[in-house]
Amino acid sequence: MSAHPNGSAGGAIDNAIDVAGLTKTYGSGRGARTVRALDGLDLTAPHGSVLGLLGPNGAGKSTTVKILATLSRPDSGTARVAGHDVVRDPAAVRRAIGYVAQRPVTDPMGTGRENLVLAGRLQGLGARDARQRADELLERFGVAHAAGRLVKTWSGGMARKLDVAVGLVHRPQVLFLDEPTTGLDPEARAAMWSEIERMALGDGMTILLTTHYLEEADRLADRVVIVDAGRVVATGTPDALKDELRGDGVTVDLGDDVAAASAAAVAARVPGVVDVAADGPTLRARADAGATALPALLAALDAAGLGVRAAGLSRPTLDDVYLRHTGRSMAAAHRASAGVEAEEVAA
Incomplete structure (x- = not known):
């Protein structure tokens, strides 16, 4: 989708995200059921690209994002974001990233503007700059008309746009979007897709997008990494993966x-x-x-x-690709893994 150089003069790929051999196990204590969330996961994302991390609930997508956002530590393996090691230099990683979790991060009892100004101040912006940045983002996401209303009165699509705006307050180099359109109606989902495309193409931002919506990954991602049970089972551009079939x-x-x-x-x-x-x-x-x-x-x-x-x-579709590499469709995998993702997040 985006047209950004993937190499340097020496021919090496210049990556905003580099992950090698990540493992993570939950519930390893006495009497607990062990869940192997990540099992040697590898992935890369060049600067200015959209990487789609595709898989059903329980595949390990949220665990990967939490490790890259320094909210969790891997058991083994390495991960670098914007040139910084997530374990050795988490503070530098946090300054370089925006993170939009699956669950809302805004205060429903605050107004849209108040939420964005607070986010800006927490990111180190002065009061004037925080207000100016809040107004910019409210206009950008088309919710300026509701800026003074409590977020609890906003529609689901508007509130999700505000979540994404909070992640952009400090102009991050890398943005993590964890299931950004889950629960949205088709119109709100299409609007979010358009904004994600604008961030990648217009802003040159690197975006890691986790999703289990096949059409979302197909439309938005420059490259797709399909994960199943914490492992990478296929990677490539959506078209290349489908052309293999x-x-x-x-x-x-x-x-x-x-x-x-x-x-x-x-x-x-x-x-x-x-x-x-x-x-x-x-x-x-x-x-x-x-x-x-x-x-x-x-x-x-x-x-x-x-x-x-x-x-x-x-x-051929990406669901056919998933079926080819795992022996079941995405829908079947989603049904089979129901409840695993909730257990993973709770851990």
Whole structure:
């Protein structure tokens, strides 16, 4: 999405974020259930780029961001942000970053302007500069008309914009956005996407965006890192990752989980059909020649006595990429990991 140089005169990549071999385990005390949140995670983000960290709840996204924002320490591995080691020089890292957590950071009993002025003062701005910066951000995010109202009266989309504005008060080099659009309606989500694009393209800011919305990563990220169970399973530009998957995506709705599981066994024997997986009541697969393989698959399912509600073909998506590398769709992984992320955050 952004057009920034990724190399120096010597050819080395100039990265705003460098992570190598990060591990983190929660609940290792006596009697506690051990959760391996990160298991040797590696990633990099060049200056002025948007890196999408994509995965379901419990994949380790929030743990990664908390370590990079110096809110948690890794068990092992190294991480540098804006040239500073997160363990050895956390104060320098904090001066260089903005952090927008999943949960609201603003005071609902304060006005929008009061929240931003307070954030500015906490970041070391003088009173006049803090007020000026607050007004700039209120205008930028299109919420100046509500500046004097208590935040508790704002809509969800407006309040989320204010959270992001708080993270920008001190003009950070690197911005961490942890699930910035979760819970927003489609209109508010689209507005947030536009603002993220403007920050990357117009401001030259490095952004690490965690999300489980596939279309969000596809639209916004220069590069995507797909994580599963604390490990990187795929990395590359969205287009390159999708281009690795030849042919068409095949989806068949069987109506229930048992039928889909039976259909998967049948589909695995159909010539030209690969990467077969049952995702709840849906059968997902890939085919080099979908127009030929789909009729053969439907005939095989009919011969096996399995009724089909609907079937279709599609071009590769990031969900197909995730399925290829993990054996399940993002939706299935999200369902399977329900509750793990909450346990991770609580730890």
